[in-house]
Amino acid sequence: MTESSTTTAPEYDVVVNDEEQYSIWAVGRAVPAGWRTVGVTGSREACLEHIEEVWTDMRPRSLRVAMGER
């Protein structure tokens, strides 16, 4: 798991929705309904790097379910 660099102030949270789609959201602003933070906070680049690693299946969850997968 990538942690925020100690030299830059945290700016963004990694957030995810029920479709398991990832995005980033500026720290301090109320996270919009239907999204939750995943516990990764850091610079924009650090957050996007994290997402690059964990978001391996970009199909929305509802589509995977419709296709008979979990």
Place this chain on the structure above:
Amino acid sequence: MTERPDGLREAVAGIWCAMLGVDHVSPEDDFFEAGGDSGLAVETAISLRALTGTDLDLDLVYQHPEFGGLLSFLTDPRPEGQERPLTPAEERLWFAERLHPGSPTYHIAALYRIPGRVDVPRLRTALDALVARHDSLRRGFEAPGRAVTSPTATVSCRWLDACGLPEATVRDLIDEHARQPFDLANPPLLRALAVDRGDEDDLLLLTVHHLVCDGASLAILEDDLGKLYSGVEPDPRPDALPETASRLFDEDEARAYWRRTLAGAPRGIALPHDLPRTASPGSAGAVHALVAPDDLLAGMADLAAQERLSPFMTWIVAYVAGLVPLTGERDVVIGIAASSRTPEQRGEIGMFVDPVPLRLALPDGTTTRDLARAVRRATAEALAHRGVPFQTIVEDLGPGGDPARAPLVQAGLTYLDAADSALRLDDLVAHRELLPTGTAKYELLWSVTRHADRTTTEFEHLTGLFSAERAADVHTGLLDAARAAFSRPDAPLRLPGRPPATAARTDPERAPTRARRPIPELVRLRAAQRPDAPALRHRGVELTYRQLDERAVAIATGLRAAGLRRGGVVAVPLPRGIDSVCAYLGIFYAGCAYLPLDPEQPPDRVRTALLGVADAVLVAGPHPSLPPEVPVLELADLLAGRDADPAVPVRVVGEDPAYLISTSGSTGRPKTVVVPHRGISRLVPDADGIVYHADDRVAHLCNPAFDASILELWGALGSGAVLVVGDKQDALSPARLRAFLAEERISVLGLPTALLHTVIDFEPDAMSGVRLLIFGGEKADEQRLARLLANQPPARVVNVYGPTENTTVSTLQRVTPADLDPGPLSIGRAVSGSTAHALGLHGEPVAPGVEGELYVGGEGLALGYHGNPALTAASFVPDPFGPAGGRLYRTGDRVRPRGDGTFHFVGRTDDQVKVRGFRVELGEIELALRSLPDVTDAVVFARATADSTELLACVTGGAALADAAGIADGLRARLPEYMVPAIVVTDRLPLNANGKVDRAALLASLPDDLPASGGDTGEPPADDPLAEAVTALWCESLGTATARPDDSFVALGGHSIKALKLLARVDESFGVVVDLADFLAEPTLRRLVDSVSRETENAPTS
């Protein structure tokens, strides 16, 4: 000649005696000899004005000091025309007439079904007697704003033999007669048409201009006309005693009341219209009529009795209770028509109504009864202060509001009790039917009329804002809400919540998305419905829907045999043709997504687009230079007969990827957008303003690698229409495009903006047979669009805007002539199923008029960038405004929201450059260049130099185009020096494969060093008497001391009436007529000076 009743003599004598303190008067008595002074003379004139209802000169008594002379002046109007300035009510209508000359907006057209025969000669005599009796019916109106009453006037009374004509034809003839413009300078502004329909009842149409008549006057007109026709003496004109002191009116106090009452009031009401608001929605209108339900009337009558409300007040309550849930606003200003008729004017025909603004704010918990009391108080107060002309009220509020909308009041209400009025010709009794004139006075006007047997409500609306369906829905909703309110008068009204802040966004619930079938299911359905209808044609080869479906099934079967499964990606590097279309549908039937590629691209680009994205490539024929890593499938092989695969067609849902579009990325790695089926289904076969019909012939001219192609492909095949494939050369030459459109009888055409511009330049009427023209991709040039619309344009022209990431269309705007004047074309509002927000740097909605970045969301949103989670996460961000868990795409486009859900496109977020420290918008320079004479197109670049940024412009134009220096000079007249680029005149602007201007190629073709734009500073000559004189008039009319050339008349608070006056002064001073609409299109001092000097130069020198 008019006959005055003796009552007038007595009334004049009464005033005379009261003023001079004498008991009686003889004809030879002299006012001043009898003790009158100047003060009494003026007071007498004022009293006589009140008595006669006319604007008598205040020095009237000086002109006629003897009583006999005064009386004969008052009873026998001078034989020559009597002139007076306009009343405020007349001024308002006169202004509207000048803005839309010849419009029937203010025609009152009353149709009577006479149960018998009209004696036309008698009718003529009666009409002439009517005109002789009423000054207003002999009144005409002349520029720049004078009312002239003629001694005599003859009514045009036509007789029409309509025996045997069908009802519809008769209606058309009547409408035509009713809508024919009046020559306002030539009284009477009244005309009649008697229609003989043989065995059926005669019809009588009376058309009168609102300048000389109003609702109450119509009843007087009917009464007098009936009596004159029937040989009965009409009621004598009332001779009420003049009120003097009580009529004195404290204008300052009244104006203060309006300023106080309207302080902070909303300047525009959010009406629930469904059509995008354009810069100027015009005055075309329509009426939707309903009969008020009995339970509503009963509830209204109860509350009216309890709260001592007049019927009019009760309808105001109904209107506001109905508007509040519809508009979502709890502080509303509506206009009511209030009578300004004085008791002395009781029997007079004339224009005695003025709009009065009524502001009603509804706090939490307001009940219908509370609202009723608020209405009662507001109405009483408003009527007590109604002597202030509406224009003055608006003026006192200062500038504000959307200049494209009527000031302050956009929703009106009128109430007329016509229960007792009828036209009685002998014993034939007829009730009026007021005919719609095809226009609307307000954006929304609710006209309530009480008839003897029923009460009707008419919903008059601008057809530029409301579709007929929406008007019917809103009208019904209005009555329903009013019914609910009156059924429980003591229950709190259902009040909408305020929208958060001034969120410049569209309502996500505005157009609820329907569950739509994915396109492959829809095409199958069409094939089942009309299997033998043509689906596809190319160069004379035609495929029916059955054949198309069969081929697609075969291809899908082949793809599955090759191992492809739902969710697979198949690249299609095929040119437009029958094969490519069958391939796309076959890929859909296999549950896969297609990646269309332009086969003419350099092989390297095809290769990078494919690698890591496509699971297979589908080709037809030789396929050089495809990467060996991806399996290549030959179309002919797939079509070879196979056993049926029961899984075909594979069922997909809205989230299944439908197609992928490879776009160039700034990093060199292509961005491949993955678009799901729901994105297409929300657009075709019908979305706001873009509807495909089964009998359409849809051109397929778009490069399939460009996502605008999906409108053509799936719009046609999803609706059961014919998709007509055109070849590249069909689209790249305007003359050939014209031939293609004509030969193939194309009804739906999509063009990229740049190509549309070229077509308009060369063949502006090439698209006259097209029903629906869709264009987009770049900022459109208003001048060209105006040219298009003036040359047998397509029936519907729609400008679409949107990135691939939100499925081709994010916002759209129907283009009508009204949109092109004034100002830049809007990109419209979010298409159904989509949302659009202009947000600031911190994701906060920007206020209307403020620039923000456009974020789009909803059903059209792409799944993301293929294989690029980081870029997807950065570009598709959480949506704080829409449904939970939604995303928004950051477009990188800068827009300005207009507060009504529409947006103006400003530019790219990365298109802004700084030159010598100044912020410069390249688009603004392009716009300025295009507005120069003979310039047809222009592209502006910013190029970094060693120490700064230089601006370069490539300009194309006609034979008369000036040279580079001349163009730069022309530009200096419009832009600050730092924005004037170096100019290169070229023959044409290269287009790329997608039909957009190829900026890269163009920039590469430019020489490295260009002569600087240099030149003089373009300062206007300091000593220009004409400019000085115009400036003086400008300052005078705005009440300012100084003016600068770029000052905007409107921005400085000059409203339309002031503009009219300014132009009238210009006319008087210079003899130059400047068109009001032209002036308002660009209301700057510079432009006005230019117009005047141009005209004076052109004037004959003799």
